[in-house]
Amino acid sequence: MKLPLPPLPTALKPKPKRPGEAERVKPLDQAKEAGIATADWVDERTSLSGVARWTMFRKVPKGTNWFYTLGSATLFAFLSQAVTGVFLAMYYDPSVTNAYESARHITNDVFLGEFVRGMHKWGSTVMVILVCLHMARTFFFGAYKYPRELNWVVGVVLLILTFVMAFTGYLLPFDQRSYWATIVGVNINGTGPLVGPFLSDFLRGGAEFGSTTLSRFYAIHMLLLPGAIIALIGVHLYLVTRLGTTAPPWLRVESGDGIREENV
Numbered sequence: 001m002k003l004p005l006p007p008l009p010t011a012l013k014p015k016p017k018r019p020g021e022a023e024r025v026k027p028l029d030q031a032k033e034a035g036i037a038t039a040d041w042v043d044e045r046t047s048l049s050g051v052a053r054w055t056m057f058r059k060v061p062k063g064t065n066w067f068y069t070l071g072s073a074t075l076f077a078f079l080s081q082a083v084t085g086v087f088l089a090m091y092y093d094p095s096v097t098n099a100y101e102s103a104r105h106i107t108n109d110v111f112l113g114e115f116v117r118g119m120h121k122w123g124s125t126v127m128v129i130l131v132c133l134h135m136a137r138t139f140f141f142g143a144y145k146y147p148r149e150l151n152w153v154v155g156v157v158l159l160i161l162t163f164v165m166a167f168t169g170y171l172l173p174f175d176q177r178s179y180w181a182t183i184v185g186v187n188i189n190g191t192g193p194l195v196g197p198f199l200s201d202f203l204r205g206g207a208e209f210g211s212t213t214l215s216r217f218y219a220i221h222m223l224l225l226p227g228a229i230i231a232l233i234g235v236h237l238y239l240v241t242r243l244g245t246t247a248p249p250w251l252r253v254e255s256g257d258g259i260r261e262e263n264v
């Protein structure tokens with residue numbers, strides 16, 4: 001049985017509206033108003049809402065499907081790597097004497113260290129898989145053709161940078177496996193035509209593996225490559241927004257002059 005609620009004390013009872021009194025504004029509405037006013041203030045001075053509208057409220061071709069989410073999925077994998085990487089960098093020491101110990105310390109002693117390191121490790125594999133699937137999607141949907149050739153080329157550079165990111169990150173735990181696997185990887189690079197020997201010398205930071213190799217891999221992994229990837233993702237997304245995405249090939253219509261048009 002539901003018991004009746006006890007009566008409210010007079011102080012807590014809502015006061016009846018007096019004639020001529022304005023509608024009482026609730027705290028939630030006040031908070032909403034404050035948010036809108038702040039956004040308006042910023043927009044009046046920067047016109048950023050135009051950019052937001054341009055990037056987010058776009059027409060997409062008919063037939064857009066789940067395969068079109070692979071690019072964004074790659075982007076989120078990259079963001080997750082960036083965030084977890086920042087936390088790992090707070091504890092990691094890129095010196096030959098301390099690297100292994102600092103990685104062990106992250107896993108065994110630091111709060112959530114094993115989780116964050118695991119996210120970063122598995123995240124790298126996920127990003128490599130996603131970027132390959134995304135490339136396959138754009139290839140099979142013919143998105144590399146006019147007018148998107150430049151975006152395909154930017155994508156190829158992003159693909160290479162993603163691989164180099166995974167390769168340079170592999171050495172950082174500095175255990176037996178990562179050490180020997182990196183030696184094999186650098187030697188394979190050295191067999192490339194013309195540039196091969198220079199490339200392997202550059203990666204080693206000299207003729208032999210040493211402390212310079214580790215600090216060089218670390219600098220490339222956490223400064224050079226993320227910077228380049230962020231800049232190129234910016235160009236990549238600008239071109240996606242500017243040109244729109246390709247319609248699936250089975251929905252493209254052939255116009256009279258033989259030029260394929262997209263069914264928006």
Ligand code: HEM
Nearest residue numbers: 068070071072074075135138143152155156158159245246
């Ligand atoms: C870090 C890596 C990358 C990120 C974050 C990324 C992100 C994106 C996003 C969000 C889109 C729009 C949505 C979609 O179509 O999936 C896109 C489109 C595109 N991407 Fe990437 N991408 C990356 C790598 C690549 C690679 C490796 C290639 C090819 C070599 C590539 C080629 C393209 C092309 C051609 C488009 C236009 C698709 C269309 O017009 O339908 N991208 N990318």
